[in-house]
Amino acid sequence: MKRAIPVLALSVAGLVPVWLYSPGAAHEGELTEVAAPEVPQQQQQAAPQTTTSAPKATGSTPTPQQQQQQTQQQQTPQQAQTRSVSGPAVNTSEGTVQVQVTFQGTKITDVKALRAPNSNPTRMALPLLRESALKAQSADIDTVSGATATSDGYKQSLQAAIDGAQ
């Protein structure tokens, strides 16, 4: 269940390049070539074992709803527009799941579960995590959070220096 929501979110996310793409007559063929490989790759990273239950989101056969979205996009091709897109409702072993993804241009700014089974303790808020490289800094601080369990470790720690206990 926990995995179904990210998979759905990524599937919806994968559709966006398709929807936002404004094809010129000469580029019609790129629609599937560009968008299609992206989606299965994302699904694989998120949950390789749930691919069978994941919705088909390759963009090769747009539903009427998708075609409508595409048409709208062609009429108003603003890049940084905010839009919310609802994914398909998918039946899972624990209930029906449907997610809504909000975009600013092509960037995802929010994901929420429109429908989710109320099976505690699964939580439904899907996090949008920022990914970055690990940095080191020696900043002015009041206290240190870290795994300091032993007395020896403490004696040599920043926290000990802050406590004036060295």
Place this chain on the structure above:
Amino acid sequence: METLRRVEHIMGLPISVDLRDGDAALAERAFAWLREADAQFSPFKPDSEVSRLDRGELSREELTPDLVEVLSLCDWYEQSTGGAFTARVPGRGLDPCAVVKGWAVQRAADILRQGGATTFCVNAGGDVVTAGEPEAGKPWRVGVRHPDLADQVSVVLGVRDGAVATSALYERGQHILDGRTGLPVTGLLSVTVFSDDLAIADTTATAAFTLGKDGIEWAASQEDCEVFIVDEDRRVYSSPGLPVHIC
């Protein structure tokens, strides 16, 4: 009001209290509670309630409400992690320490608050509860230890009334076991969780650790929890709501 700083080793942890508007008697009440909690919940003390329960000398009905609360927290996180987090690692005795630590320290902070203190920082082995502002208009600056460099931090959080807990491998060696396999967990170097309550922050950090890389998304999706997680490839994953302090 005086500023009071005191460090004591309880539950095998160095516990520091930096109390800006209280007195020594109030600080002593908080420390006295922590010593009591150690006597009651330590699996290493033969006459603790936990040891007696584990030896079958107490029935579930005879337990104190505090131990029932601790055990239900253990059960909740065990369920939520599919058994990766557990107070009952196969072949070992009942050990609710991972929950007791944050839970007891949060209650120590509550004792300070109930005693009238509004501005303090309690740090128990790197798990932190703060209240108020050390300087007008400024939050407590809580540095998160860099997993490789003991004298550096990897991020600084600005916290007023809140809790920050970190579970990491750099000091204790491989001390966190996956309850599903009994083997040391791998995948993450350091999990930091910010929440309103240290019992939640600390247990979420430890439980996320037991899940390895799956713990990143699990922790971030816990209610009222913001995370800063470093994986073994030294990639950082952080919640957008994390109160990062710009120095």
